[in-house]
Amino acid sequence: MIRPFVSSDVEALARVYRNAVRTIAPQAYTAEQVSAWALFPDDLEEFRIRMGRGVTLVAEEAGHIVAFGQLEPDDHLDFLYCCGDASRKGVGSAIYRALETHAMAKGVKEIHTDASRISRPFFEKHGYFLVEIEHVIRFDVEFERFRMTKKIRANQALQHNDPSCHESCLRTPRASRGRG
Ligand SMILES: CC(C)(COP(=O)(O)OP(=O)(O)OC[C@H]1O[C@@H](n2cnc3c(N)ncnc32)[C@H](O)[C@@H]1OP(=O)(O)O)[C@@H](O)C(=O)NCCC(=O)NCCS
Numbered sequence: 001m002i003r004p005f006v007s008s009d010v011e012a013l014a015r016v017y018r019n020a021v022r023t024i025a026p027q028a029y030t031a032e033q034v035s036a037w038a039l040f041p042d043d044l045e046e047f048r049i050r051m052g053r054g055v056t057l058v059a060e061e062a063g064h065i066v067a068f069g070q071l072e073p074d075d076h077l078d079f080l081y082c083c084g085d086a087s088r089k090g091v092g093s094a095i096y097r098a099l100e101t102h103a104m105a106k107g108v109k110e111i112h113t114d115a116s117r118i119s120r121p122f123f124e125k126h127g128y129f130l131v132e133i134e135h136v137i138r139f140d141v142e143f144e145r146f147r148m149t150k151k152i153r154a155n156q157a158l159q160h161n162d163p164s165c166h167e168s169c170l171r172t173p174r175a176s177r178g179r180g
Helices: 007-027 031-038 044-051 091-105 119-125 154-159
Strands: 002-004 055-061 064-071 076-082 110-115 129-138 141-151
Touching (some): 002 091, 055 091, 076 091, 119 141
Antiparallel strands (some): 064 076
8 A cells, every 4th residue: 555654654654664775775786885874864854854854755565654755846766765575576566656656746747866876777677767866974974866757748757656656645745954
């Protein structure tokens, strides 16, 4: 089931984030990068505020949150994280499609993201193209960031309309700040 984030989900999302980074990222990142990347939700209140921005969706399986993603603002796919145990089963894609459908409904014509080495092939599979490679510092450690973009059209949004996530399950507040 895909549903909107609520504030009380924040600890579960922090667990998903750390699990995704520690179990999936080592295939493409050094131990130092993985450790730095996993630090992000340590300030839980800041993380709660961050998750409350834009449209944040969570995927639940058997009552447990296994993945989440965020659109913030409406033309920018920000966070997308899936637990190692649930990865490569289409959960990330289901969240992505629901967020893309929301962007389309908001009139967005081109959607952007800053992908990791791990998520770059994921976004390529979803029709994104590389714009440029940036280098950013997070917790004193350097990371490559892949700026990617995709033009979206109304018929794509309809194809992607996941029956498990209706427009009524989406919501829309705001704001932004860099992460990594
Ligand atoms: C990116 C992420 C959310 C994908 O979630 P997921 O549920 O595993 O993705 P899906 O199962 O929907 O994958 C769809 C397709 O994307 C591609 N893909 C997904 N993960 C991949 C990986 N680790 N390596 C290469 N291709 C990948 C594949 O083409 C896959 O299709 P396939 O499994 O049939 O080959 C997950 O790998 C993750 O949490 N990664 C670590 C955190 C991260 O990098 N987040 C992005 C921050 S910018």
